[in-house]
Each structure stands twice: as C-alpha cells, then as structure tokens.
Amino acid sequence: GENVEQHPSTLSVQEGDSAVIKCTYSDSASNYFPWYKQELGKGPQLIIDIRSNVGEKKDQRIAVTLNKTAKHFSLHITETQPEDSAVYFCAAFMDSNYQLIWGAGTKLIIKP
Amino acid sequence: GEEVAQTPKHLVRGEGQKAKLYCAPIKGHSYVFWYQQVLKNEFKFLISFQNENVFDETGMPKERFSAKCLPNSPCSLEIQATKLEDSAVYFCASSQSVAGQLAEAFFGQGTRLTVV
Numbered sequence: 165g166e167n168v169e170q171h172p173s174t175l176s177v178q179e180g181d182s183a184v185i186k187c188t189y190s191d192s193a194s195n196y197f198p199w200y201k202q203e204l205g206k207g208p209q210l211i212i213d214i215r216s217n218v219g220e221k222k223d224q225r226i227a228v229t230l231n232k233t234a235k236h237f238s239l240h241i242t243e244t245q246p247e248d249s250a251v252y253f254c255a256a257f258m259d260s261n262y263q264l265i266w267g268a269g270t271k272l273i274i275k276p
Numbered sequence: 277g278e279e280v281a282q283t284p285k286h287l288v289r290g291e292g293q294k295a296k297l298y299c300a301p302i303k304g305h306s307y308v309f310w311y312q313q314v315l316k317n318e319f320k321f322l323i324s325f326q327n328e329n330v331f332d333e334t335g336m337p338k339e340r341f342s343a344k345c346l347p348n349s350p351c352s353l354e355i356q357a358t359k360l361e362d363s364a365v366y367f368c369a370s371s372q373s374v375a376g377q378l379a380e381a382f383f384g385q386g387t388r389l390t391v392v
Contacts, residue, residue: 208383264311266318
C-alpha cells in the first residue's frame with residue numbers, strides 16, 4: 165500500500181525567512197497531493213494541492229512542487245509570518261480507493 | 277451548511293462504555309470520511325461513504341467500530357466497549373466528486389474522545 169514520509173518533524177525558522185517541508189510517497193498510482201495546515205485544537209485546513217499532471221503550483225507565499233519520477237513533493241512558504249506557525253501535513257491520494265495517506269506532520273515554528 | 281459540523285467537541289467515556297460521534301457533512305457533498313488522529317499527530321483512515329453506502333472500510337477495527345450515513349441524518353461513528361487506546365481526536369471530512377475526480381476534502385473541528 166501507499167506510504168508517505170514527511171521531513172522534518174520540526175522546523176524552526178526566523179520570521180521573514182523561507183520554510184521548506186518535504187514528502188516522499190511510494191505508490192506511483194497516487195495522483196493528488198494536498199497539503200493541510202492544522203492549528204492547535206482545530207481540524208486540518210487545505211492550503212494548497214497539486215495533481216500529478218502538474219509540476220508546480222503557487223498561491224501567493226505558498227508553493228508546492230512535484231517530482232513524479234522521484235516520487236517526492238515539497239511545500240515552500242516564503243516570507244514566513246507568525247501566523248504560519250502550525251503543524252503541516254502532506255498527503256497522497258489515489259482515485260482508485262479515495263483514500264488519503266498522510267505524512268506524520270511537521271511542526272513549523274516561526275521565531276519573531 | 278457550508279462547514280462540516282462534528283458533535284460533541286469532547287467526549288469522556290469509562291473503559292467499556294459506548295461512544296457515539298456525529299458528523300454533518302457539507303450540503304451537496306456525497307463523500308464522507310472518518311479519520312482518527314492519535315497523540316503523535318498521525319491520521320489514520322477509518323471509513324468512507326459515498327452517500328449512504330460504505331465506500332471503503334478497510335481502516336475500521338470491525339469488532340467494536342461501526343459507522344452509518346443515513347439519508348437526512350448526521351453521519352455517525354460508534355465505538356462499542358471503548359478501550360484506552362481509542363482515546364484520540366476523530367475527524368470527519370466531506371468532499372464531492374467533480375468530473376470523476378475527488379475535490380478538496382473539508383474537515384470538521386473534530387471530536388476529542390478520552391477513555392478513562
């Protein structure tokens with residue numbers, strides 16, 4: 165079955181700097197890769213996603229890149245702000261069974 | 277509604293008691309998913325529904341867990357004879373299919389189940 169690995173588990177960056185979180189997946193049939201942000205005591209919220217027919221997608225300060233050959237995808241946050249502090253999850257999804265397989269999460273800490 | 281509504285927010289049960297959690301998906305969404313998030317943050321898939329039909333239940337511990345999505349009622353997840361290891365936050369998500377592909381999954385705020 166699908167397996168998603170996410171690194172690092174904790175990331176601390178200075179406000180204004182960039183943050184990069186990386187994920188790898190095992191099943192080449194996965195075709196949709198969402199990123200979720202989870203704040204304390206809340207449900208995960210989709211921040212950006214990418215499908216397997218696209219290599220990169222950007223939305224303001226957030227971008228996601230996908231390398232299908234290497235089976236990895238990354239989240240890039242530029243000009244980080246205190247409100248970016250949260251736990252970020254990557255996930256891989258297959259249309260065949262509509263299951264999201266989650267990474268273990270990255271706790272992002274933005275230092276003022 | 278425009279958000280996934282989960283009730284209750286918190287639930288405390290003694291070991292061996294029954295727990296029942298509810299989820300009202302976003303109106304018009306035909307897919308409902310249940311996930312369990314334990315202390316180390318990892319999400320575990322439990323079950324999914326397409327309307328009132330079970331779509332995928334490969335994640336369900338079938339001995340004690342059951343779930344339903346009946347028409348005109350909130351979906352429910354029930355745990356019979358709860359165990360300490362059932363303590364977790366249970367999330368419900370809903371989504372719709374667009375042109376044969378699943379669109380964004382919207383999550384509720386979760387139900388924190390504590391088994392004592």
